[in-house]
Amino acid sequence: MRQKVILAMLALAAVLLLPNLYVISMLPDEMRQGQIFRIIFFHVPAAASAMIGSAVALVASVLFLLTKNFRYDALAVAVTEVGLAFLAVNLVTGSIWARVIWGVWWAWDARLTSALICWVLYAGYLILRQALEEPTQRATFAAVYSIFAFTDVPIVYFSIRWWRTLHPQPVFFSKTGSFPPDWGRAFMINMLAVFLLYAALTMIRLRQEETQREIDYLRRTVHAI
Amino acid sequence: MRFLRQVMVVTAKDLRAEMRTKEAINASFAFALVVLLLLSFAFDPTEETTRDISGGLLWIVFTFAGTLVLNRSFARELPNDCLDALIAAPVPGAALFLGKGLANFVLILAVELVALPVFGIFYNVRWTRQFWPLMLVLVLGTWGLTSIGTVFSALTVNIRLREVMLPLLVYPVLIPMLLGAMRLSALLVAGQEVTGDETVWFKLLFGFDIIFTSLSLVLMDTVLLG
Numbered sequence: 001m002r003q004k005v006i007l008a009m010l011a012l013a014a015v016l017l018l019p020n021l022y023v024i025s026m027l028p029d030e031m032r033q034g035q036i037f038r039i040i041f042f043h044v045p046a047a048a049s050a051m052i053g054s055a056v057a058l059v060a061s062v063l064f065l066l067t068k069n070f071r072y073d074a075l076a077v078a079v080t081e082v083g084l085a086f087l088a089v090n091l092v093t094g095s096i097w098a099r100v101i102w103g104v105w106w107a108w109d110a111r112l113t114s115a116l117i118c119w120v121l122y123a124g125y126l127i128l129r130q131a132l133e134e135p136t137q138r139a140t141f142a143a144v145y146s147i148f149a150f151t152d153v154p155i156v157y158f159s160i161r162w163w164r165t166l167h168p169q170p171v172f173f174s175k176t177g178s179f180p181p182d183w184g185r186a187f188m189i190n191m192l193a194v195f196l197l198y199a200a201l202t203m204i205r206l207r208q209e210e211t212q213r214e215i216d217y218l219r220r221t222v223h224a225i
Numbered sequence: 226m227r228f229l230r231q232v233m234v235v236t237a238k239d240l241r242a243e244m245r246t247k248e249a250i251n252a253s254f255a256f257a258l259v260v261l262l263l264l265s266f267a268f269d270p271t272e273e274t275t276r277d278i279s280g281g282l283l284w285i286v287f288t289f290a291g292t293l294v295l296n297r298s299f300a301r302e303l304p305n306d307c308l309d310a311l312i313a314a315p316v317p318g319a320a321l322f323l324g325k326g327l328a329n330f331v332l333i334l335a336v337e338l339v340a341l342p343v344f345g346i347f348y349n350v351r352w353t354r355q356f357w358p359l360m361l362v363l364v365l366g367t368w369g370l371t372s373i374g375t376v377f378s379a380l381t382v383n384i385r386l387r388e389v390m391l392p393l394l395v396y397p398v399l400i401p402m403l404l405g406a407m408r409l410s411a412l413l414v415a416g417q418e419v420t421g422d423e424t425v426w427f428k429l430l431f432g433f434d435i436i437f438t439s440l441s442l443v444l445m446d447t448v449l450l451g
Contacts, residue, residue, distance in 0.1 A: 065447055120397045128394060131384045141380050144444050145394065148373070151440060152398050159401035159429055162422075 006203050013196035020189045027183060036100040039093050041187055045194035046090040047115070053083030053198065054122070058150040061143035070213060073139035076146060078205035080125055082198060087119050110161040117156050121149040135216065231316045235324020236331075242301065243332060249297035250332050257290035257340040261347060270348045279350060280411030284403055286340060288370060291333040292392050295374035298329050299382040308382070318446035326375040326441075334367050354416035362413065365430040366406035369437065373398055376441045379448045405429040 024041050057080045064072035094112065099105050106112065128145055132138035243249055264282055268275045275282075302308035311321060341363075345352045352359065377395050381387040405426040412419055419427065 117397055117400055124394045124397060128380075128390070131381075131386060131390055137383070140447060144376075144380065144448055147444065148376075148398055148437075148440065151436060152401070155401040155429075155433060155436070159404050162425060 002203065002207065006200050009196050009200040009203075013193045013200065016189050016193040016196070020186055020193065023186045024190070027186065033101060036097055039097045041190045042194070043090055043093040043097065044187075045191040046086045046093065048191065049195055049198040050083045050087040050090060050118075052195075053079045053086065053202075054118075054150055054153065057083065057122075057146050061146040064139055064143045068136075070135070070139060071210075073143065074206050074209035074213070075202075076143065077126075077129060078202045078209055080122055080146070081205055082201045084119065084122050084126070085201075086194075086198060087115065087122070091115055091119065110157070113160050114153070114157045117160075118153055121152060125149060135213070228317070228320055231320040232323045232327065235316065235321055236327040239298070239301075239325060239328035240331060243328070249294045249301075250336060253290045253293040253332070253336045254339060256293055257286050257336055258343065260286045260289055261340065261344060265347060275348060276350060276415055277411060279344075279348065279414045280407040280409070282348075283341070283344060283410050283414070284366065284407050286344070287333070287337050287367070288396065288399065288403065289392075290336050290340065291329075291367070291370050291374065292395065294329055294332045294336070295371070295378045295395075296388055296391050298325055298375060299378045300387065303382065312449050318449045319442045321449065322375060322379075322441055322445040325378075326371050329375055330368060330371045333371060334363065337363055337367065350414055351416065352414045355413040355418065358419060359410065359413040361427075362406055362409045362430070365427075365434055366402060369402035369406075369430065369434050370395075370399060372434065372438045372441050376445060376448060379445070401429060402433045405433070 024038055027038070029035055029037070057076045060072045060076035060079065063069070064076060091112075094115075095105050098107060098112075125142060125145055129138055129142050132141055264286070268278065268282070299308065302311055316324075341352060344350065374391070374395055377391055377398075381390045381394065384390050408423070409419060409426050409430075412423060
């Protein structure tokens with residue numbers, strides 16, 4: 001059943017994404033940025049899905065601490081790991097864009113810096129998990145760390161924003177934004193496709209985690225005999 | 226009242242143990258000295274520009290040296306299963322956290338207060354011109370470091386590579402606190418007053434301390450009991 005859900009999600013993502021790629025490539029170049037502006041169709045959805053992922057990881061971590069149900073732990077690790085990959089996509093695409101528009105690969109701007117710190121924080125989550133062997137302890141400590149990391153992200157964001165920022169202001173849902181409606185439509189479809197991909201990958205990772213725990217359980221049983 | 230007494234008992238125990246061996250505080254202070262020495266090669270200590278980065282320099286030394294104290298905080302309890310005894314004792318996790326946190330705070334602050342004049346001499350900086358505001362920054366920053374560091378010290382105590390894991394996990398979380406403390410220290414060491422927009426960093430330090438102290442108080446039981 002779950003296998004079918006995953007396949008259906010991936011198929012839907014592909015159906016949305018492939019024609020949309022054509023639409024995006026046919027859009028006229030942006031006046032000042034030229035071709036490179038198209039990166040926004042992947043850059044922003046990657047960031048948005050990673051952000052939602054960190055919130056899901058927080059909820060899953062809190063639920064694990066409350067219920068001690070390992071399914072929540074598996075969800076937390078799955079969503080964090082996939083989110084880290086998506087955030088990496090966000091950082092890399094942003095870096096490519098910056099090279100073309102700003103002339104440098106990296107600038108210590110507020111958004112860039114906080115995204116990078118976010119990445120390092122959640123990478124710490126995975127490293128901590130790797131270092132702990134006992135499953136209950138690993139799940140508990142990882143959940144505690146995840147809560148700390150999530151709390152830190154907004155503080156990091158605001159503290160770094162007090163240094164001046166270079167990053168372009170958001171063009172969606174803001175009064176100063178200037179994104180034409182048909183571009184917005186293509187963007188939304190891309191967003192949906194990326195979210196579906198995120199969810200499907202998380203479910204695949206979740207299944208891996210569950211299989212891993214089953215193997216551990218069987219191994220322990222064999223040892224006990 | 227009872228809670229306060231429990232906190233004080235844990236703090237006194239930790240400080241007494243440390244005063245008898247002096248292992249963490251000696252190592253920490255020596256480490257601070259070595260880092261100060263090394264940084265004097267990285268930046269010309271006599272130049273005016275060095276004073277601009279003095280805040281950053283100081284807090285890097287403080288966090289590095291502080292990590293050594295924090296590492297020992299729970300590792301000290303491992304021999305003879307003292308940690309199990311502490312957890313089994315009729316003391317809530319929050320009291321244990323505050324007790325250990327206070328002891329760490331006193332030790333790290335002591336290291337900082339010795340390292341600061343040394344820094345002043347080596348780098349030819351008259352750092353006493355804004356003495357009390359600077360002390361406030363030290364206290365707020367150091368409490369931020371200890372509150373997070375104490376929880377994470379408990380979190381990493383059973384890990385083989387805990388000496389590496391602790392800084393790896395703590396430093397990224399500390400970034401907002403370090404930004405504020407570095408900025409304020411740079412101003413105050415240079416003898417300037419903190420006015421206007423810059424006061425926002427004091428608010429940041431207060432907020433950071435309050436948020437993470439509350440979070441630590443809530444989560445400490447979970448960390449200790451699993």
